[in-house]
Amino acid sequence: MARLDGKVAIITGAASGMGLAGARLFAAEGAVVVMTDVAEDALRREAAAITAETGATVTARTLDVTSPQSWADVVSGTVAEHGRVDVLVNNAGIHIAKGVLEAELEDWNTVMAVNTTGVWLGMKSVIPHMQAQGGGSIVNVSSIAAIIGGEADAGGAAYSASKGAVRSLTKHAAQWFAKDGVRVNSIHPGSVFTGMAAAAGFTKESMGAQLGGNVPLPPHVGDPEDIGYGMLYLASDEAKYVTGEELVIDGGWTTR
Numbered sequence: 383m384a385r386l387d388g389k390v391a392i393i394t395g396a397a398s399g400m401g402l403a404g405a406r407l408f409a410a411e412g413a414v415v416v417m418t419d420v421a422e423d424a425l426r427r428e429a430a431a432i433t434a435e436t437g438a439t440v441t442a443r444t445l446d447v448t449s450p451q452s453w454a455d456v457v458s459g460t461v462a463e464h465g466r467v468d469v470l471v472n473n474a475g476i477h478i479a480k481g482v483l484e485a486e487l488e489d490w491n492t493v494m495a496v497n498t499t500g501v502w503l504g505m506k507s508v509i510p511h512m513q514a515q516g517g518g519s520i521v522n523v524s525s526i527a528a529i530i531g532g533e534a535d536a537g538g539a540a541y542s543a544s545k546g547a548v549r550s551l552t553k554h555a556a557q558w559f560a561k562d563g564v565r566v567n568s569i570h571p572g573s574v575f576t577g578m579a580a581a582a583g584f585t586k587e588s589m590g591a592q593l594g595g596n597v598p599l600p601p602h603v604g605d606p607e608d609i610g611y612g613m614l615y616l617a618s619d620e621a622k623y624v625t626g627e628e629l630v631i632d633g634g635w636t637t638r
């Protein structure tokens with residue numbers, strides 16, 4: 383039996399990086415995977431590739447996590463097509479490298495809308511279905527920027543605040559919905575080489591070299607799959623007694 387057999391999972395920001403890695407692992411472990419993103423072309427291309435690789439049921443649905451209507455469309459479409467939602471991975475996120483003094487209100491609001499409001503809207507959209515079906519698992523991708531400062535937030539004040547909010551929102555929801563069998567956990571990646579890092583001008587090697595002083599475990603930068611395996615564990619029934627937990631995957635950065 384595969385680790386996610388019979389489960390229907392929605393993943394946001396699944397067109398690249400950690401969300402894509404999670405989608406590939408979930409499909410390989412037997413889940414029906416609903417991959418969502420605003421980047422429609424990449425999303426459809428990657429969903430088709432995973433279907434070809436795994437033979438799993440993988441669908442691509444356009445979702446802007448900041449839009450309540452977009453969430454309503456995706457969740458109602460998923461329930462109509464697959465009958466249920468067992469797992470939500472709130473992974474979509476953006477980063478603006480501006481500190482407290484440099485950021486403008488628009489920068490702040492843009493980051494908070496995707497990274498924090500998007501997570502709340504996702505939970506608000508799926509939890510009623512999870513309650514009705516007797517449980518589910520929500521995995522919110524935060525960051526070590528929710529735990530420590532310095533290079534961990536790559537200079538983003540709103541980013542740091544938005545991820546701190548995801549950490550506490552996770553614990554709030556874990557408490558209030560445990561009675562319904564809904565588990566809510568957060569993952570806190572450290573440095574991981576993904577599209578976000580590439581857009582910031584890094585190669586995996588340059589990122590590792592720059593951050594090596596912070597991260598004791600070579601190669602000092604993680605792969606998207608390192609986070610995908612965390613998503614897989616928290617989504618699965620292996621974590622059936624785990625809620626409100628923060629899973630740090632950072633090569634040891636926060637242990638300094």
Ligand SMILES: NC(=O)c1ccc[n+]([C@@H]2O[C@H](COP(=O)([O-])OP(=O)(O)OC[C@H]3O[C@@H](n4cnc5c(N)ncnc54)[C@H](O)[C@@H]3O)[C@@H](O)[C@H]2O)c1
Pocket residue numbers: 394395396397398399400401418419420421445446447448473474475476496523524525526570571572573574575576577578579
């Ligand atoms: N890369 C890192 O080092 C790192 C470290 C800590 C936390 N994180 C977090 O991990 C998560 C995944 O990041 P990644 O590095 O894989 O980034 P990525 O840029 O590779 O992927 C993020 C995805 O989110 C999508 N997205 C952006 N805005 C969206 C919106 N409004 N609605 C729906 N989708 C949207 C993008 O199109 C993209 O496909 C993010 O929440 C990020 O903040 C990343």
